[in-house]
Structure formats: structure tokens, C-alpha cells
Amino acid sequence: MRHMPDSPPAPVMTDVARLAGVSHQTVSRVVNDSPHVSAQTRTRVLAAMEQLGYRRNAVARALATRRSGTLGVITFDTVLHGPVTTLYGVEQAAGALGLGVSIAVVDRVSSDAVVRALSRLEDQSVEGVVALATQEDAVRALTAGLRALPTVFVGGLAGAAEADAPAVGTDQLTGARAATRHLLQLGHRTVHHLAGPQDWLDGRWRVEGWREALRTAGAEEPELVEGDWSARSGYVGMREMLAADPTLTAVFAANDQMALGALRALDEVGRRVPDDVSIVGFDDVPEAEFFRPPLTTVRQHFAESGQLAVHLLLGLIRPEDAAAGAAPPPLVPTELMVRRSSGPPPT
Amino acid sequence: MRHMPDSPPAPVMTDVARLAGVSHQTVSRVVNDSPHVSAQTRTRVLAAMEQLGYRRNAVARALATRRSGTLGVITFDTVLHGPVTTLYGVEQAAGALGLGVSIAVVDRVSSDAVVRALSRLEDQSVEGVVALATQEDAVRALTAGLRALPTVFVGGLAGAAEADAPAVGTDQLTGARAATRHLLQLGHRTVHHLAGPQDWLDGRWRVEGWREALRTAGAEEPELVEGDWSARSGYVGMREMLAADPTLTAVFAANDQMALGALRALDEVGRRVPDDVSIVGFDDVPEAEFFRPPLTTVRQHFAESGQLAVHLLLGLIRPEDAAAGAAPPPLVPTELMVRRSSGPPPT
């Protein structure tokens, strides 16, 4: 699209008013669906708007109402399936409500960077923020010393609760428990855990679920190995684990990428999956079905989390507008996708 | 963060002015780094701002200047590595320039949805848009019948050029050529192509590069099989290809996900990689290194594309502010990452 040097100025309310033969205020009423406009006048105004191609100026409206109609999202620059999908869910839900979405990406994990990102959002006068940043540091940075900008956390319910912040997200605990129990039920004595970073709330919850399931089953709890969500860390972690306990038969990886790395490590040392070792992941990224073997994993419904976050946030920002009904449960259930990477232990 | 019922109103310019004993305009000058303020006054104003915790109201400023200071990004709801990383690049570059970024996600590929997404961005008064939507339909929808909103396309240079729209992106052609040539040089008679969707400009360019390399080498051009970027389509496509030509020895997949699917398909029919068949992907997603075998692929520098897009867009929006120097070349070079999925053909 070429740059147009001087397009004619966009029509404003007064223009519409003049054309329709009413006052600007009446136009405003029509635009805002006020009931106090006669059907006839409304039609005339609508026609004038149509004819002029009028669009309300959101900036002026924001200034007058002191409401920007924009939500902010803070996220990390990882291309993790979860945050990205959640972001889309947020945008869809916000768009449906007529709200805009601004984003701020935190380049590295430091509370400093989080504060700067938040500051960028504040500069854009967002009315509230959805934080996809579920590391503990981030939560702390976001809750501490900041202006009263309503915030909803997605993902890490634990720390959020500590910080007395509203949060929504996947039911990590139940999901991790299901994954572990699945392996246990297949007959494995115990399940090893290739954990996510423990400063991520999601990572911690998955450990918790794993631990609970083991405890319930009376299984011994092997030392966990911590990774950073990356396939590389799954690979390295798996080798470590194998070195520490060559007899292991079942591994629950904290996400699918790490599971992929584990798969590779097992292949390198000649262990077959699932004949020798079973693997279960978490997330159900679209590719998981095409791993070798197809990965048994816990599906998360990220987009729903995003939607939920928006509705929860709306309740904080505009209590009157928020869907009146009871607040939806903040926990999105998971789904265990049993594929071929898990099976009974070798006999 | 709890909802605070009534926080004290944020300080405005006049408050700062009063405290500093100057006029609001002088405060404005300080905020905007005008040279026409004495050092002494500036210090006093700065101190007053500090004391009051003043932050300029971006909305009011936008109304007065008729510039929102916000860029829009249109993207699809795919969790493709490329668009997401580009998005981050855009945000980083914009943030560094003091610009905000609003997003609009297109839920499905229809020009209608694209128009609606664009409309959402317009409603937010973005000054320009970066379109990560590089499908032909999308480009057409974006360039057609729309207001004079400056737009930069990322990714698909071909169609953009047709539409006379500025565009930046990876040098797909050279990348695809390099991938194909790499296989040819290993001794393969020819290279099959598991193509991306042909209504995506990126997909088309990759075909083009592949075709050129084959032609240059005088190699026969096998029929291509078209996929949709997904691992599933790579899997299905590979099986099709194998059925059509069981003697194939080298495949260039249009992206890494499709390569993953292909890897799986080959495994299922007992073909070893790279001993029997070589595979090369495109993108170099972080996981590619942990595929089995590690995937030879073409790395794209998505974040740089995003940055470039922002600078190009800035040139359209604010010619005076744009870095004066020559415009950067709009093509970001690729990098061939040779790993273990490619090797000489079986003898």
C-alpha cells in the first residue's frame, strides 16, 4: 500500500451530525446504542454515518471516558506453544468484547525486564493486564510496587494465590497426577520426572502432581532432574537420569519438547520406547502425534485459558459489564492423550 | 492485584506545572525534550515530576498529535514458529522506539476475517500495520479497499511486490535453493519437494527456489506434493510421494514440522534417514536439532524480519523520524544448518 501524502481528514461526529441534521450528541447516542433516540432519527444518523464512512475515534473516546478499551498482555519471548496459544485466546475473547490487545514481550527473565514491559503497557493506558509470565520472579515483580493496574495471571495458580492475585489456568496438578497415574497403572514401579524449571509455577505444579500420584500409590519417589522446557534440556536430563538409574522404566516429562529430547537420548543409548522405557509429555503440541513413537501426553486447552483470563479481567475492570453469572471456574481441565510412547514395563 | 476502588487521580501536567512554578507548556517541553528550556527549569520540572510520580497520558497526547504511537500486527492463529518469533521481533523493535504494539489474530483464512481483524486495529487507531499474514488472499484483502493505513508485509515478498506493498522477510528463494543444492551436491539425482501450501507466498517461494536449483543442475523435476505446514501433512505427503516414486532418495520439506511428519512416515515403511533417504527442512525450529536424526534445515532469522518490518513501517509513517540512512535490504539471509538427516544417496 503506497503512502498517501494527504488523505482527506476522516469525518468526525460533527460532520455526521450536520449531514443528518442533528446535534453531535445525538450522533454519539446512536453510536453508543442509547435507547433515547427515536427510530427515525437513528435511521437518519446511521445513513449519514454510512454515507460519510464515519468511524468513531477511539482515542478521543478514550480521553473523554478515561477508558482506553485496551487490555495488555505480558509474555516471554519463548515460542512455547502454551503462551502463544493463550495469547490468541486472549485476543479472540477481547476482540469479541470490542477490546483491543496490546502486547509487551519480556526478553529475558528478570524482574527488571518485567517492570519495563509493564511500564510500556501502562504508557499505552491499558485498562488491565493478562500476565502470561508465570515465573515466580515475574509474578512478584508484577504484583509488587505497581500501580493499581488490574492483573490476571494465566498458568501459575500457586504463586498467584500467594500474591492474592486472580488467576486462571490449566489444572496442572490433576494433569500431572493423571500422567503419573497412567504410567503407574501400566505396571511401572515408579515414575521418574524430567521437571520443568522450578521457578516457573507451572513447572512446580507438575512436580506436585507427580509427587502426589506417587505418594498415593505408595511408590518410591526418585530424584527429579530439572530442565528448562527445551528439547536440549530434556535430552541432557534424560542422559543424566539414565546414568543415575539405569533401571528406570517410566518418565514423565514436564512438556513435550523435553519429552522429544528424552526420546532422542533414549534412542542414542539403545533403549526402545515404549518397550524398555515409557515416556509421557505435557501440553500436546500439534507435533506430539508425530514424534516417534507418537507421544502420550497431557493436553492443555490454552485458548480457553486465554478466554477465561479476559472474562476474569473484565470482571475486575468493569464489574457492571462482566457477564453477571457466577464466575467460571478458573481451572481448565486437561485431557490425557494416550498414544504409543507409553506401555507396560519390560518383563 | 486487588481491585482498588478509588485510587487518587493520577497527576497531570498542570499539577506538575503548579508544583514546579511554571506553565503546563513548559512541562510539556521538558517531557518532549525540547531544547528551549533552561537547564535550571528543566531540573525543577523533572524534580516535580519525580515527586508526583507523573506519567504522561498517552491518550491525550495521541488526541492532540493525531498520532497514536501504536503499530498493529495482524497474524494467524497458527503456532508456527515463524510468525510468533517475528511478532516478538516487532514488539522489541517497536518498544525500543517508544511505540506500542496491538495485535489482531485472524482465526481462519478468509479475506473476510482479515478485514475484520484489520478493522479491529483501525478502531484502535494504529498508525500502521505489520502483516504477518502472508497468504495471497490475506495480502489481497489487506491491500484492497482499505483506508490508507500504511502496511508492511513480512514473509511473502512476491505477492507483496505485485500489490506494490513494501515487504521484508527471509530470502526464501536463496534458502530453498541452498537446501536443494546441498542435497544435489551430496550426489542425489534429484530432490523431491514436500511443498507448503501454495496460497502462502512463503510456500510458493520455496518451490521456486527448489525448482531453480534443480533446473540449474539439470536435474529432473519430480511432481511436488503440497501440504499445509503441519506435521500431519508432512506425514501424509511423504507416504504419497513414496507410493508414487519408491526410488526417491532426497526430500526437501517446506518446513520443519512437515519434515518431522516425513521422518515418521519414512520410519514406518522402514526407510532409514539419511542412509536410504535424506531430508532437509526449513525454519530451524529449536527442536529440529533433536529430531531423529537431527534435522538438516534452513535457519530463518525471524526476529530480524520483525525488526526490519518495524523500521520500514516507520519510514512510511514518520519519514522524518526514520533512521535517515539508506533503507536496509529487505531480505534477511538464511543459513543452512547441516545436521545428520542428509547424506549421500545409497549406492
Added chain:
DNA sequence: GCTAACAATGTGAGCGCTAACACGGAATGT
């Protein structure tokens, strides 16, 4: 028949900022 109530519309002010110009006073030139 006169007032109360309400519906439909208009008027004026102001959201917080910047643009454009006005205005003194110091510095410069001849």
C-alpha cells in the same frame, strides 16, 4: 385544564495534551 412525568434532543464544559503564536528580556550587529 393544569401540572407532573417522561421522552427526544440540544448545549456547554472539559478529558490532558500539543501546536501556534505572543511576549518580554538578553545578546548581537552596525
Added chain:
DNA sequence: ACATTCCGTGTTAGCGCTCACATTGTTAGC
């Protein structure tokens, strides 16, 4: 010495919209 420039600052008028209130006209009520 006086006009001319420039510097630092203040004044005024909007940007396009909504809010609160004023003003009509109409219907209802006693």
C-alpha cells in the same frame, strides 16, 4: 545607540469525544 535576532516562557485554542445538565414537546394523571 538602536534595531534585530534569539532564547525562555506563557497564553490560547483546539484534537473528537462524552458527561451533566438544560430545553423542548408529548403524554398521562387528577
